[in-house]
Amino acid sequence: MEYSLQNIILEIHNQEEKILSQGKRFIDEAYEMTLYLQNLIFSVKKLITEQGFSNDAEEIHFFRTIKPQILGKLIYYNKVYRIETSCPVNNGEMYYGYFSTQLANLKREYIEHICNSDFYRYYQSGRTDKDGIFFKRGNINYHDGLNSIVFEIDPEFSTFFDFKVARIISNELLYTYLLTKINPEENPDMIIQKLENSKDIFWTDSKNALIELVYALYASGAISHGKIGIRKVSLLFQVLFRVPLGDLHHAFHRMKTRAGSRTSFLDQLKLSLEEYMDKDL
Known part of the structure; x- marks a missing residue:
């Protein structure tokens, strides 16, 4: 098949x-x-319909x-658009109350429909022994009392559990x-907007490169002995x-x-430093 996980993630990220x-x-x-994502999923569906899968492993992976x-x-971007088009226009009490309510709704939905399910525990644990049941078409068991959304899916382009993932x-x-909306002290956008100094200091490489550096420093415990979180x-x-x-x-998942190389920026950093050192020899 033309599409792979790496290609899909890269294509979405580039957009x-x-x-x-x-x-x-x-x-x-x-x-x-x-x-964009709606058009992308239509394109992928067309490809699947026309070409199908070469084997069960390819179908399960997809x-x-x-x-x-x-x-x-x-689902995420559509929900964000709906939330943003309905929120109060300022950062006052109504604004934070609105986003706090949205977060409470999300947590309630998570508790009621996601985290307590056997499938969620299966997926989060990284198990694969039942993938042939969950991620192959035609295996929906209606005796399980599944969510009514199962009746609206296209059985040729869904196993129902792909929707749950x-x-x-x-x-x-x-x-x-939502956390960045109701906790402004953890919202980089709001802090950055308030900064007036140090405008001559800016990152000139890609955001992926900076994220790679951030995770490397976090994973190594180089900052505060590793006692502060990645955020x-x-x-x-x-x-x-x-x-x-x-x-x-x-x-990080894309990385x-x-x-x-999964550490392309760090690899280049090492090479650049060694070349710089060689200049002094």
Whole structure:
């Protein structure tokens, strides 16, 4: 098949970077990404319909990993657009109350429909022994009392459980988004907007490169003996270089699954430093 997990993640990331570079409002970014992801999933569906899968392993891989990445982001951006178009216009009490309510709703939905399910525990544990049941088409068991959404899915392009994985992905993204709305001290965008000094200090490489550096410093325990979380480490760099890094969790996931070196920026740093050292010899 033409699509692989690495290609899909890279394609979505490139589109996010392209839209972000245009300096548009987040509400406009969410709208454009919703349209883009909707078209992408239609294209992938057309490819699956025309070419099918060469074997069971390919089908399982698609419905466990590839499709949920697209659908999860689509659900996320569509929800963000709906939230942003309905929120109060200022940062006052109503504004924070609105986003606190959204977060409470998300947590309630998570408790009622996701975290207490056997499938959630199966997926989060990394098990694969039942993938042939969960991620192959035609295996839906209606005796399990499944959510009514099962009657609306296309059985040729869904196993129902791929939708559940997409919901897990979208919920994680929404949780991070809502936290930054109700905790302004952890929202890099708001801090960056308030900074007036150090405008001559800015990051000139890609955001992926900075995220790679942030995770390396966090994983090594080089900052505060490793006693502060990844969010605070990233916030330091976002404020210093005046650049929002967005969703760290999924950026890190992209790093782990990208083709070639998973530490390309750190590799280049080492090479650059060694070349610089050689100049003094």
